[in-house]
Amino acid sequence: MLKKISVEQLKPGMYVANITSKGISLHEHEREGRIKDQKTITALCKRGVRELYIDTTQGDDSPDAIPLEDSEKQLEAQIKGIVTQQKPKDKHTSFEQEFEKASKMHNEALDMVSHAMEAAKTGNIVDLDNIENMAENFMDSVERNQNALACLSRIRDKDSYLMEHSVNVAVLMSILGKHLQLERTYLHQCVTGALLHDIGKVLIPDTILHKPGKLTEDEFAIMKRHAPYSRKILEKNKGFPQVSINVAGQHHERLDGRGYPDGLKEDEISQEARMASVVDIYDAITADRVYHKGMPPSTALKRMLEWSGPHLDTKYVHAFIKAIGVYPVGSLVELDNGLAGIVVEENPGSIKPIIKVIYNIKKSIYVKVTTLDLSHKNCNERITKSLNPEDFGIKVQDFIL
Numbered sequence: 350m351l352k353k354i355s356v357e358q359l360k361p362g363m364y365v366a367n368i369t370s371k372g373i374s375l376h377e378h379e380r381e382g383r384i385k386d387q388k389t390i391t392a393l394c395k396r397g398v399r400e401l402y403i404d405t406t407q408g409d410d411s412p413d414a415i416p417l418e419d420s421e422k423q424l425e426a427q428i429k430g431i432v433t434q435q436k437p438k439d440k441h442t443s444f445e446q447e448f449e450k451a452s453k454m455h456n457e458a459l460d461m462v463s464h465a466m467e468a469a470k471t472g473n474i475v476d477l478d479n480i481e482n483m484a485e486n487f488m489d490s491v492e493r494n495q496n497a498l499a500c501l502s503r504i505r506d507k508d509s510y511l512m513e514h515s516v517n518v519a520v521l522m523s524i525l526g527k528h529l530q531l532e533r534t535y536l537h538q539c540v541t542g543a544l545l546h547d548i549g550k551v552l553i554p555d556t557i558l559h560k561p562g563k564l565t566e567d568e569f570a571i572m573k574r575h576a577p578y579s580r581k582i583l584e585k586n587k588g589f590p591q592v593s594i595n596v597a598g599q600h601h602e603r604l605d606g607r608g609y610p611d612g613l614k615e616d617e618i619s620q621e622a623r624m625a626s627v628v629d630i631y632d633a634i635t636a637d638r639v640y641h642k643g644m645p646p647s648t649a650l651k652r653m654l655e656w657s658g659p660h661l662d663t664k665y666v667h668a669f670i671k672a673i674g675v676y677p678v679g680s681l682v683e684l685d686n687g688l689a690g691i692v693v694e695e696n697p698g699s700i701k702p703i704i705k706v707i708y709n710i711k712k713s714i715y716v717k718v719t720t721l722d723l724s725h726k727n728c729n730e731r732i733t734k735s736l737n738p739e740d741f742g743i744k745v746q747d748f749i750l
């Protein structure tokens with residue numbers, strides 16, 4: 350059985366589970382295995398590890414360890430508590446009205462990021478004006494109705510990860526910034542940086558960038574260079590504000606100093622980079638890649654809550670959870686009656702969104718589409734979990750309008 354344990358409770362003879370492969374990881378590049386001696390535990394403490402998972406079928410148990418199922422429930426309760434602190438807001442524009450504009454904008458942004466990357470690769474100038482205009486368009490769309498772009502960022506193509514990830518990080522940054530009511534010029538610089546935060550990846554060899562599997566330590570060392578490369582590319586292109594450069598150069602720094610490229614700690618990491626880390630990680634772990642499946646949003650938020658503190662800034666993780674909700678628009682959820690539906694509208698401050706019921710999970714068949722407001726007093730159904738649409742061959746884009 351998998352159990353969660355604090356590092357102080359860890360003893361030789363226990364077996365640390367490689368939970369990455371099970372879609373759960375507290376720490377990057379975590380290794381599985383039996384704890385042989387106290388030295389290993391001391392090393393884990395030094396690395397800033399506070400909690401980890403043990404597998405009691407392969408090693409000793411501890412009376413203080415919490416079964417995975419229980420620790421997941423605790424996290425879910427915490428997330429629900431955070432979400433329900435959110436106050437309902439007025440919607441200025443309907444989802445349908447905004448969606449068409451947002452779709453066009455999203456496609457243009459993909460093209461624009463692709464051109465910027467091509468320019469960076471060939472040593473040419475990146476067009477700052479276009480990128481800045483796009484950042485502004487994103488902020489305006491999110492202001493009108495954030496669900497349109499948020500939903501588009503959930504529809505993705507495994508083969509265009511780099512472009513889609515860049516665009517999505519900018520969308521999510523706009524949503525987080527709106528929630529935090531950031532000053533417009535500052536947020537604009539953050540979103541501009543977000544659009545190009547990974548531009549340095551164009552200088553990473555394709556064999557590493559597109560490797561279908563886990564990178565070796567040497568390969569990972571090369572991959573890490575993308576952050577300083579991103580910074581240098583933006584610095585070389587005159588006109589990029591320092592805030593945008595910080596987003597690009599510091600988005601892999603972690604509060605405990607275990608990030609890269611400079612191992613910056615706490616206040617040494619800019620506010621914009623702390624926000625960028627949160628949105629970058631969320632998009633990365635929810636994305637389906639060629640070699641692994643993305644986590645459903647609700648699972649991703651649980652992991653991010655665990656990472657907040659030593660790695661991610663708790664303030665921004667909480668703000669992000671409030672800003673996008675547990676079941677974002679465009680995500681697929683299972684109901685307790687065995688049916689599945691797509692979230693089409695959030696009820697802010699509630700964990701009960703409006704969904705379009707489309708699928709019977711037990712029978713593996715589509716059902717007549719019906720809309721259900723789970724917050725309605727006469728509605729008895731509740732969400733049991735988030736699902737990955739790909740597991741059921743469901744194309745979300747076919748159902749959202």
Ligand SMILES: [Fe+2]
Nearest residue numbers: 546547600601
């Ligand atoms: Fe990155």
